[in-house]
Amino acid sequence: MPVKTKSEFGNLNINDNVFASLAGISAMESYGIVGMASKDAKDGFFELLKSDSLTKGIKVYIKDNLITIDMYVILEFGVKISVVCKNIIDRVKFNIENFTGLKVDKVNVFVQGIRVDK
Numbered sequence: 001m002p003v004k005t006k007s008e009f010g011n012l013n014i015n016d017n018v019f020a021s022l023a024g025i026s027a028m029e030s031y032g033i034v035g036m037a038s039k040d041a042k043d044g045f046f047e048l049l050k051s052d053s054l055t056k057g058i059k060v061y062i063k064d065n066l067i068t069i070d071m072y073v074i075l076e077f078g079v080k081i082s083v084v085c086k087n088i089i090d091r092v093k094f095n096i097e098n099f100t101g102l103k104v105d106k107v108n109v110f111v112q113g114i115r116v117d118k
Contacts, residue, residue: 016060024054026095032079037072037112066105
């Protein structure tokens with residue numbers, strides 16, 4: 001459901017995909033994140049999404065012009081998960097509020113896997 005706002009200059013409709021794109025780009029700027037994971041796991045396996053499919057690992061909920069974002073991520077081995085997730089949450093919240101002027105209620109980060117380089 002898109003966000004609709006009115007001003008003296010006209011109407012503004014912002015689609016959910018805009019919020020998902022902003023969240024994905026913001027998250028990928030954070031240290032320790034490898035990428036987004038698919039939301040739908042089959043047999044417990046999660047797919048690492050390519051950079052052009054970032055929005056598929058993000059779900060946006062909008063209620064009363066408050067935005068809640070669920071992000072499914074894969075992190076790099078050796079990073080402190082809590083610190084990386086806090087950084088992702090802060091960055092996503094700041095960028096969406098800064099770019100759209102709307103309030104972000106929650107950013108939920110679900111770590112779906114850890115990538116280990118050989």
